[in-house]
Amino acid sequence: MAPALKVALLQLGGFPTKQEAITNAINQIRIAAKNKGAKLVILPECWNSTYCTKEFPRSAEQIPNGETSKALSKVAGELGITLIGGTYPEIDAGKLYNTCPVWGPKGEFLGKYRKMHLFDMDIPGRCTFKESSVLTPGNEFLTFNVGDTKVGVGICYDQRFPEFAAVYRKRNCDLLVFPSAFDTFTGPMHFELIAQARALDNGMFVALCAPARDTSKDYVAYGYSTVSDPWGRVLSRAKEGPEMLVVDLDMGLRDSIRRQIPTQEQKRTDVYEVVCKI
Numbered sequence: 001m002a003p004a005l006k007v008a009l010l011q012l013g014g015f016p017t018k019q020e021a022i023t024n025a026i027n028q029i030r031i032a033a034k035n036k037g038a039k040l041v042i043l044p045e046c047w048n049s050t051y052c053t054k055e056f057p058r059s060a061e062q063i064p065n066g067e068t069s070k071a072l073s074k075v076a077g078e079l080g081i082t083l084i085g086g087t088y089p090e091i092d093a094g095k096l097y098n099t100c101p102v103w104g105p106k107g108e109f110l111g112k113y114r115k116m117h118l119f120d121m122d123i124p125g126r127c128t129f130k131e132s133s134v135l136t137p138g139n140e141f142l143t144f145n146v147g148d149t150k151v152g153v154g155i156c157y158d159q160r161f162p163e164f165a166a167v168y169r170k171r172n173c174d175l176l177v178f179p180s181a182f183d184t185f186t187g188p189m190h191f192e193l194i195a196q197a198r199a200l201d202n203g204m205f206v207a208l209c210a211p212a213r214d215t216s217k218d219y220v221a222y223g224y225s226t227v228s229d230p231w232g233r234v235l236s237r238a239k240e241g242p243e244m245l246v247v248d249l250d251m252g253l254r255d256s257i258r259r260q261i262p263t264q265e266q267k268r269t270d271v272y273e274v275v276c277k278i
């Protein structure tokens with residue numbers, strides 16, 4: 001049987017400057033790989049700048065040619081790990097995206113995923129956010145392998161769409177990763193629940209990697225990064241502050257639920273179906 005995949009989720013704290021955020025992330029990535037033995041390291045959504053629509057144009061970079069990307073590619077190659085670079089704002093041909101880049105163990109660029117479902121939510125007095133006022137949505141899925149494990153990527157709000165995760169299941173993914181930044185209103189109600197639901201729906205691991213909570217910010221992230229196993233159980237959860245989760249993903253759990261509760265084969269595709277149009 002294939003050995004478990006060791007994965008680290010870095011629930012990073014905020015810093016006053018992008019350069020400080022990058023330096024801290026690189027230090028934490030080194031600890032995850034060298035001290036904890038992680039082969040796959042995951043960063044959160046919008047970890048190197050403030051999560052705010054006004055900030056996106058100011059801090060946007062080209063991906064993979066900007067300063068954050070260059071630093072992440074270098075450290076992935078130096079440590080021989082696969083690195084899911086969380087998200088940061090991308091500028092391309094005059095358009096802005098909320099983008100997650102990925103590098104392989106030689107520091108090679110494996111691809112980027114642009115948030116497909118933009119976070120437009122209006123809960124009066126609690127949380128109002130309109131990413132679509134500045135961002136363009138992406139239209140492409142991203143998958144890659146870490147050894148035998150096939151990984152799919154989404155970003156935060158994407159996790160609310162069961163059909164989105166079902167597409168990755170149809171593409172035979174074993175692990176779905178969402179760099180995320182839920183807020184303190186929806187987070188306690190939905191964050192872990194959604195991770196468990198998407199994991200169970202699809203018989204796959206789901207990892208949600210969030211920034212640490214910082215109450216000095218306009219948008220206060222919830223924290224509580226989490227990993228659910230294919231049976232829908234929480235494997236690991238962080239608290240509010242900066243923290244590193246390190247988990248072993250045992251693919252025996254994927255195999256057992258898929259064999260014992262074979263919902264994928266039992267879908268009534270003669271009656272209904274999830275269709276991917278790209």
Ligand SMILES: NC(=O)CC(=O)C(=O)O
Nearest residue numbers: 119156157181182183186
């Ligand atoms: N930040 C997001 O994209 C989504 C979110 O916070 C929520 O769905 O709640």
